[in-house]
Amino acid sequence: MNVCLRLVFTFALLFSLSCNFHYFALANESNTESSNLEKLAGEKIRFHLIRVEESPKANLYNSPALEFELAKSKLFKLSRSSKLNLTYSTKTGTQDAGISGLLFLITLGIFPSFVETQSNVTFTLMDREDKKIIRDYTFPIQGRRIVSWFTIPFYLVLPIFSDSVDGGANFDTSNVSLRLLVEAFEAELAKECLENPKLLETLRNKGNESFE
DSSP states (O other), X not given: OHHHHHHHHHHHHHHHTTOEEEEEEESOGGGGTOOOGGGOOSOOEEEEEEEEOXXXXXXXXXXXXXXXXXXXXXXXXXXXXXXXXXEEEEEEEEEOXXXXXXXXXXXXXXXXXXXXXXXXXXXXXXXXXXXXXXXXXXXXXXXXXXXXXXXXXXXXHHHHHOSSEEEESOSSOOHHHHHHHHHHHHHHHHHHHHHOHHHHHHHHHHHHSBOO
């Protein structure tokens, strides 16, 4: 009996590593509809990134992949010496698989296991010298992780048609969730900078100053 249980759990573990399917949704999708990035001609905004981790373990909304997504930005540029700080912080809640997780094990991966996450992600732009907050943006984001044999075709095909899904071996990290959040932050800040050119000038000037 013990051998059978071990085999079942080993199979489920190995299987779950290749059959994760993630779907993400921002609470306010309109943030990403029009970024206005092309209208902001000129140099990028330089900032020193501070990523505040919720725990030692990476999660879907807070991992080193954030640096990678920010590095691709048309609006920002990472700089350790900048006097402008960008603090990235998250507060995440997770709803465990519960009965779906048990059924997943019993059916050897046929019945899907569902795990839902909700997070509030905050981007805070701050003067590195006087610690005054320049701008503060918070984005609620929700995710669902589905594990099953049946997810394999979905995570192979759906990313071609949707930019809100990913899957495969990723369990606690996702480039898709971080890309959606960075794009939302870009769009919100770009919109405000177009409405308030003085803000854009302040951010660029402060970003170009070096912190010693």
